[in-house]
Amino acid sequence: MDTEETRRQLRNLTDRAEITDLLDRYLRSLDEGVFDEEWARAFHTEDVSAEMPIGTVHGRAALLARVRRAMALFDRTVHLRTNTVIEIDGDRATARGAQLSTHVPADGPAGLFVSAGHTDDELVRTPDGWRIRASALRVVWTQGTPPRLPDAAPAAEGLPAA
Template sequence: MTTHTDHDAISLFVSRFFRSLDERKFDDDWARAYFTDDVRGVSPLGVTEGRKALAEGTAEALGRYARTQHIATDIVTDVVTAPEGLTADGATVTVSWNALTTHVHLDTTLKDRGPDANPLFTVGGYYRAELRRTPLGRRFSRMAIEAIWTRGEPPVIARRAG
């Protein structure tokens, strides 16, 4: 079990991560602040391996919208492994939370869909993640996003040739 101090720190980390998604600065500093080198991400769009690929995929996915708002709630934390305590490098904690994400479509998407197009695509779901203690602090080493419900239409995703 995590302590109240650990839980508070992890909750703040999750909140900062969600806020950062809406600020849209997905550079190397952003990726290093939130992910381990070997992070594995699973989302409705597929599986992503590695910090650079996850940052690029996040930028691409959220770049399909004019704006977004990510809200996290009901954060639950549990220790997975802590051979020398939660402050030791390599100690891991699982964290999960409910998420409500609102995406505002680009003007070009709305124009393509016509005058009655819904400007919003909203998703309710869960995030499940693993945080690993590194010399730089806790970072996500695993993250999975599960959409439970949606409202509105997602953007059209162009298929890559190949």
């Protein structure tokens, strides 16, 4: 194998590891509950677009505000992602993975709210590393009663905003 091919393969493996790490850290961060500007910059581009069960937000500031409000509805959460398939094309990549999210509501119904489905992410390489430019959460089933954002219209399919 020539040196150029070895470099290409090493770059591909490094990119995959960095993207996997970014997506894993993002889901873990949802469970840790610190949502500030530094958090938003660590995972998303300024022009991020995020499609969620009750609508889409555009821009890092809008996403940060939505995540803060939505995650405040829960005392504790555990978010898991698996079976992620990553496709890399230079400084752009896509990733699709299965997601299982378990939520303990802060107020309201006793018991858990669980959702499962998949996420589709578009990522770009930035000077600070890989960042999410677009994401879409597609929930395929839920169990339990979801809490509602106080000022939100009824959620599509009974789902909260995160």
